[in-house]
Amino acid sequence: TFGYDLGNPRLDSYPGQLQSLLGQRFEVRNFGHSGATLLRKGHRPYFKTEEYKKALDFKPDVAIIHLGINDTDPRNWPNYKYSFASDYADLIDSIRSVNPKMQIYICRLTPIFSGHPRFLSGTRDWYNQIQELIPQIAQNNQVGLIDLNTPLRYRIDLFDDCLHPNKQGATSIARQVANALVPLSQKLQVAETIGSDMVLQRNWENSIFGKGTAAAEINIVFNKKSYKTRGNPDGSWEIKLPKMEAGGPYEIAVSSGRQKVVLKNILFGDVYLASGQSNMAFQLRRATNSDSLIRNAGRIQHLRLFKCQNLVETNAVAWDTASLKKVNDLAYFNGSWRQANEDEAAQFSAVAYAFAEQIAREQHIPIGIIDLSVGGSNTESWIDRKSLENDDLLASYIHNWQKSDFVQEFCRERAGQNLAGSNVKNQRHPYQPAYNFEAGVSKWLNTGLKGILWYQGESNAHNIELYERLFKTLVSSWRKNFHQELPFFFAQLSSIDRPSWGDFRNAQRLLEKGIKGTYMAVTLDVGDSLDVHPREKITVGQRLANLVQEHLYNVELNADHPDPVSCTLHEDKLVLIFDHCKKLKTQENTAVRGFQLMDNKGRIFNVSTNIVSDNTIEIVKPNFQITKILYGFEPFSRANLQNEIGTPVSTFALKIQ
Incomplete structure (x- = not known):
């Protein structure tokens, strides 16, 4: 004071x-x-x-x-x-x-x-x-x-x-x-996340909200019924609509006094939020075999897109003064709902679009997909501040993130380049802990969602143990703040010649097993040995769609990756049995690749492997003491085992007792 x-x-x-x-x-x-x-x-x-x-x-x-x-x-x-x-x-x-x-x-x-x-x-x-x-x-x-x-x-x-x-x-x-x-007087408006051409979550009490004059009456007319409220002292207002089945189009008229906002072409269906870093942001036009998806985008009338455009990219340049101020003002993301067409699809996230197109086409219901992603962003940036601050370890470094080696060196160095022109002590940046939650995710907290798509981890691969803690915190943070037990469908990191990535992929597999309501799409077979942005993105989106089809729409698929459920040691062989498969096979029906054994001195050996029945693998037992079985563990892996619908076996490590 x-x-x-x-x-x-x-x-x-x-x-x-x-x-x-x-x-x-x-x-x-x-x-x-x-x-x-x-x-x-x-x-x-x-x-x-x-x-x-x-x-x-x-x-x-x-x-x-x-x-x-x-x-x-x-x-x-x-x-x-x-x-x-x-x-x-x-x-x-x-x-x-x-x-x-x-x-x-x-x-x-x-x-x-x-x-x-x-x-x-x-x-x-x-x-x-x-x-x-x-x-x-x-x-x-x-x-x-x-x-x-x-x-x-x-x-x-x-x-x-x-x-x-x-x-x-x-x-x-x-x-x-x-x-x-003194009562605040301002123009009637709806929130940025609300607009014509949007999809609202079916069977959910959807919030229509925005700003207006304090204490003024706000009226909504929807589906021949009227709903009223009054503005709060800060001018904010919110009205909940009744639950609706999938369908449309509808019109929503919002009025206050002589002011009126009309929202047209509204559908009810399922809404998904896709988020993460550059592999989620990767545009459809750059993806392999994307031409037909782009060409046919306008034919799916019940597919709607919301691209959260980034104010400025995190390229290796110093941002100007105006951009620095807008970033501080949390004005980093902006966008609006659009009907799918060739131009919109081409600029949209390849993974998110391929996912949404398949769900819309196969489920025959309206689908809304939101792309909220930032290239290079770390997990910390997507978690709400209170969750970070309530964890003693995370709270110890998030305010000093540019000097903390808990934060990946790339994130610190790139942020330093972007912020070189700022003299603000706590200048904001999309790699700063909590920033993307505060500037982006928070806008959507009143939105009903069917599920989350997540593709991130590259900027946290330097510290696997910390990432495990952060990912659990992320899932908990979003579920708490959205007031929904949201299912998370996430993409595993792909293959690339970076030493820690095999271990990181296995950590992601174990996280899926340990966090209820999370499902992982394996991507080790669609990587690039030199490029952290592999172009085979449509496959990733389709694998996420298969997981959603199985777990949310009750379609009978083996979309979950096959995982070893037992390992039996015999005199002359090791026998592994897998779940989530009717029949194991290899890509292009070639010999099984990707298995390795570790001996009691930590040495790793490649081994020959055979498929002996529908879900069983045999490995010839070597003449040394085995301590661990590894699969797909090389950073850039050519492992090729999959189930009958082409879902790959994940990188895994099994200890032999």
Whole structure:
């Protein structure tokens, strides 16, 4: 409130800027005191300050109270936390006593980010405890509540020390307070994710939402029925539509007063979000054998596309000042719903389009596919900040990511090139932990989805153990934030001559087995020994589609990759039995390739292998002690075992007891 570390607190603090926003009808005074605690027994109680006495003498008509941040100090919260609610009530009563007609508002706390020096030693947890108390305190004391957290929780760039907002952060606070005092008036609009030609999730209460004038009535007419609500103090509004079966087209008319927005050609069907890094972003026009898919795109009237366009690519160049500011403002993605046609399909994700085209064609229902991807992005960038901060290991480096070797060197170096022209301490970037969630995924959290497609991992292959932790966190993060137990269909990394990739592919196989509702499409047979962006993308999309057909639409396929379920050691041979196959075969019916054995000294040997029955492999037992069976483990693998519909066996490693 005081304006700590601002150049001119009198003008730059949020009360100073609030005066400018409200104009001459209001007289705004700032009675903040740096470091003050709400707790009366805290190390610097506000009620003992001169500013408190001056605030009472002022006898205001409106009081805005934002206290609690400094109560997270270890001198305060552990000792006196049970006094917080009563001390807040006493403060409210004392201020109200000088003017019983006064309007009083208390505030949800502005954010504290993981770079705070005491974040992991107590501040994080104590801050969360205080934040949970404040809404109930407001209700119990019959005062208003202003949310100062939501407008700033994604804006670490506005907090140089991870605690105090800079001048722009103070502007955001001032606007939020002004909205509580003077109704906000703005043009009626729907959210970017809502629009004509969209697909809404069938059998789901879909949200239509956007912005308008605070407290103004919002009316939606849909399917001959009317639905109403009123705008919130910040102008936001939301109306839920009833569940609908697959079909359409429909029209949705949104109005407020004389303003009207009409959404046309709306379908109900199944909606999928495709995300990841460059192999998901890889365009259909660049993929092998894509001509027919592009040529026929306009014939599928019930296939709709939403491409989240990137503001600027993460190429090896310095971004200009305007781009840097937009990235900080979270304006990195933009797009709209489009009907599939040749031009749209050609520019769309090859994996996502091939997937969606097959599902739309074979299921005969409307399909909406969203492509939200960033080349080179790491897993951390797609996880929400709270999930990252609640993990002690991840919270230890996410604020210092450009100097942390937990983050892949490529990501750090490329970000350094892009951000060379910035002087903002916490400048944002799509490789920064939480950024792509905050700038992109968060826009879709009100959207009903059928499932997630995921193709990412190249920028985390340097640390397999960390990736295992991150992928579990990602799945949990999205399911929690979407309020849906979303199934994840993910593409395994392909083959390339990079040493860690065999081990990484096996780690992905084990993650699939360990996380309920995740399904992996094997891609080791469609890689390129030298190119991290293999062009055989349509096959990957179709394998993901096969998995979805089996697990979500109950089509009888063996879409899951065959996996070894038993290994028996005989005198002269090893016998492996696989699941998810009626009949094992090899690509082009050649000899089995890809099996290796490891001896007790760690040496690896290639071995000959035979298919002896529908789901059984025999390996001739060598004359040395075997400790492990490896399959498809070479970084660029020519392993060729698959089931009867062509689903490849994944890279795997089996220990021999």
